Amino acid sequence: MTTSPRTDLLADPWPAPRATAPVDATVTLPGSKSLTNRALLLAAIADQPSVVRRALRSRDTLLMAAALTALGSAVDTSGPDWTVTPGAFDHDAFVDCGLAGTVMRFVPPVAALSTGEVAFDGDEHMRQRPIGEVLTALRSLGVDISGERLPFTIHGTGAVPGGTVVIDASASSQFISALLLAGARYEHGVDVRHDGKPVPSLPHIDMTVAMLREHGVEVDDSEANRWAVAPGVVKAVDRSIEPDLSNAAPFLALAAVSGGTVTVRDWPEVTDQAGDALRDILTQLGCTVAFTDDGLAVAGPGLAGLEGVDLDLHDVGELAPAVAALCALASGPSHLRGIGHIRGHETDRLAALAAELSALGADVTEHPDGLSLRPATLHGGVFHTYADHRMAQAGVIVGAAVDGVLVENIATTGKTFTDFAPFWASLF
Structure with missing residues (x-):
């Protein structure tokens, strides 16, 4: 041939x-990178250990596993099924984003729950990719951040007040998913409202919402351009990718x-x-x-x-x-x-x-x-x-x-x- x-x-x-x-x-x-990285992050903030079966082994997913481990969780990537053990986010950490948009955007809202300082950087080209909307949103929710794009540092206090935030997610649906994934762990949850041109890649937000609900998180997406996550426990789920x-x-x-x-x-x-x-x-x-x-x-x-x-x-x-x-x-x-x-x-x-x-x-x-x-x-x-x-x-x-x-x-x-x-x- x-x-x-x-x-x-x-x-x-x-x-x-x-x-x-x-x-x-x-x-x-x-396996799906999108599913694997969402599953790893939710497992890291869940109420007990869980397994991500048939996880994708790639640079992006290994960077996510390393980021969550740096924060204080434990992700065992030695086999085809990855065990994730939640842990205390109670120390300073460094997160290498590489070229992984999901790491650069999904991890900061979780890192904001740490009591330590969490520094983020990545490959040279990653420093040009948009992240400002996520950082601006986190600041409006009560998070202290130094920097406007990579490299930046989150100064954690151990908790995030949360609440309502208005963002323009027309550049990436990941801006919305990032806030939703961590929202249940915020004191008042998170109510994300999009104001701008149509959000691209809506199936990825639908994926995020579906996975949150499987973890027992209450999500209201009944209104267009609005997603509200109620505060509560993220239940552990063993998942196949x-x-x-x-x-x-x-x-x-x-x-x-x-x-x-x-x-x-x-x-x-x-x-x-x-x-x-x-x-x-x-x-x-x-x-x-x-x-x-x-x-x-x-x-x-x-x-x-x-x-x-x-x-x-x-x-x-x-x-x-x-x-x-x-x-x-x-x-x-x-x-x-x-x-x-x-x-x-x-x-x-x-x-x-x-x-x-x-x-x-x-x-x-x-x-x-x-x-x-x-x-x-x-x-x-x-x-x-x-x-x-x-x-x-x-x-x-x-x-x-x-x-x-x-x-x-x-x-x-x-x-x-x-x-x-x-x-x-x-x-x-």
Whole structure:
């Protein structure tokens, strides 16, 4: 199915495997990063120890485990099931956020419960990602903080008064989830009200609310743009993590471009994960999508049958890089909109996608909130990733359909998928 077996898995830039025949495969994906990091944080502030089964082992989740351990909990990551033992947050600590937005945004509201000083920093690029709304909200709830972005320090007093806070979460739904996750431990709970443009990635807030309720936390989300968490105990819950459906994007895209069939095991029939939108998106692109006894199966039409689409990806912006890669290969024009907020992700993903796809011959127009792509003949070259795992996944999708694509820093996929490169190469 490829030109030759992979012998250069550590090369940088990495020669992306080219599919020269339909790829038929069944894959088991790692657990969801979004679910794992929320589960770890809730377990760390729960009333007794619990287990997070089939936790995703990746840089982001290990950073979360290390952050919670630094605060005073104990997270045993030695096996596939991680035991979390809550502990007293009673000493000074340092939290390394790396490039993990969930660590940078979710941990500060919990760290505010500490009696110590908690310092936060991360990779150089993380210092540019938006965090100000969370820090401003915490200050209005009674938290003492030095700094406006990474690096910053929380000066804990052991308690947070809580109450009502108005924020603009139009840049990231994580601003809201961050406050909700810790809110039950605040003296008066937290009442979060959004004032601004529509909140992106609402399924992630729905995920947060659902998980809080499973932990016995009372959440009122009956009004639009308002989420109220009542003060109370966070009950321990032993939880199994679903596969990361957003990480399914390159594998299902491989079926689409090669004309093969890829099945993802254990795809939940009901889920709050944004990646579930792939079922509808791939159908519109011309694929056949169906649940089978083995999981979710996607049969692709091949490049000739790949159709252009007009999609509003506002709620599922994390899928935009993979979808853009498919649209660059499609036989008709496409327009992806509603995703201006992904400029604040690991990199400015709209600018990065426009630049890298264009460099390989794609016909792309960048808009303030999206991309337009028209049919073009692509060629090989280096696809830069900007230390962004979703950009790397977009690069390998193009590489599966175009000879000579070299993906820079393929190791950045370790953010959510350890050993992605050899796993991907094994499918060809």
